[in-house]
Amino acid sequence: MAERLSPLAGFEPVSAESLRIEEIPFLTQLDVRVDPKSRAAAEIGLALGVPLPTEPGTYASGDCDVLWTGPxxxxxxxxxxxEGLEGRLREACAGAHVGITDVSAQRTAVLVDGPRSRDLLAHGCALDLHPRVFGPGRCAQTVLARAQVVLAAREGDAFMILVRSSFAGYLGAWLLDAAAEHLLD
Amino acid sequence: MLLIPCPWCGPRDEAEFHYGGQAHVAYPADPAALSDEEWARYLFFRDNPKGRFAERWSHTAGCRRWFTLTRDTATGVFESEAGA
Known part of the structure; x- marks a missing residue:
């Protein structure tokens, strides 16, 4: 069987005191579309172990992360x-008007951590990433260096960037270039 | 650049949006009854006011929803509109 290569397989992780950048490959990703007021939404929440967050720009965490990407x-x-998760969700809301799609191959994840992570992202992202505005539990779909990304703030200074597989190489190269000035000291 | 207040995501850069033109352009009740001139007027003719203008926007790089905003074309200032 052929070896499975992630979109950023050739990316050399950055591991400095001020900044850490690494890929988190092969995450299981599901796109869920359902009326948030329906019974099916509640049942999906139960099956996930995390209720679907209804506040725009937030995510909920449990065994998995559930990011708000639209109303x-x-x-x-x-x-x-x-792999079994998709089937379990389908079972939980069988027959209801729900869309559950496996989109694992659509995006790969990049973790940016360290005290300079906000400075790094600010080079290419117009959002205010100050912890007071964009603290742990917040997520956003926006553009980073003109590439569409999903951005999620984790604990401390960590950010998860979800980028389309075909843009991952570009964004990885951009991150390394933008990180250069923060790796000097 | 405009800072557009998406009703879901909050204020975002104009570059994240797609413009949808004038809002509240109603589809003709009986298109077949229209003359060519009336049909062309429906398809191609839009207001071009100096001042308040209701327009459609789609937050393509964000939540991907369509919504209606009123913008003052002279100042670029938005006022949100209910029932988008």
Missing amino acids: DEWLVLAPPGA
């Missing part, structure tokens, strides 16, 4: 190899 749309992030 009737969520992105579920689960550890690699969680």
Whole structure:
């Protein structure tokens, strides 16, 4: 069987005191579309172990992360190899008007951490990433260096960037270039 | 650049949006009854006011929803509109 290569397989992770950049490959990603007021939405929440967050720009965490991506749309992030999750969600809301799609191959994840992570992202992102505005539990779909990304703030200074696989090489190169000045000291 | 207040995501750069033109352009009730001139007027003719203008926007790089905003074309200032 051919070896499975992630979109950023050739990316050399950055590991400095001020900044850490690494890919988190092969996350299981599901796109869920359902009316948030319906019974099916509640049942999906129960099956996930996390209720679907209804506040725009937030995500909920449990066994998996559930990111708000629209008023009737969520992105579920689960550890690699969680193939059974899609089936379990389908079972939980069988027959209801729901869309559940595996989009694991659509995007790859990049983790940016360290005290300079906000400075790094500010080079190419117009959002205010100050922890007071964009703290842990907040997510946003926006553009980073003109590439469409999903950005999620984790604990401390960590950010998860979800970028389309075909843009991952470009964004990886851009991140390294933007990081250069923060790696000098 | 305009800072556009998306009703879901909050204020974002204009570059994240797609413009949809004038809002509240009603589809003709009986298109077949229209003359060519009336049909062309429906398809191609839009207001071009100096001042308040209701327009459609789509937040293509964000939540991907369509919504209606009123913008003052002279100042670029938005006022949100209910029932988008």
